[in-house]
Amino acid sequence: MNIVTVDNEKCKGCEFCMIKCPKKIMVKSSETNSTGYNYAVQIEPEKCTACGICYTMCPEAAITVSVK
Structure with a gap:
């Protein structure tokens, strides 16, 4: 299972990341960070292939992909 970690305060x-994810497993959280943004979260980590597209697309460098 590959894990995508999003730094909620940077996002x-x-x-x-949501638009470009080939598996469509990145979604907006219903919660907001301290600046009022609905940050991205990974759902269904078992479907993640650790392709790194989300990491590459993030202009805030808020995403880390961990291969398990």
């Missing part, structure tokens, strides 16, 4: 909810 501005731009949705680039």
Whole structure:
């Protein structure tokens, strides 16, 4: 299972990771960070292939991909 970790405070909810994820497992959280943005979260980590597209697309460098 591969894990995508999002730094909630860096994420501005731009949705680039959500749009580009080939498995569509990145979604907006219903919660907000301290600056009022709905940050990205990973759902269904078992479907993640650790392709790194979310990491590459993030303009805020808020995403880390861990291969398990």
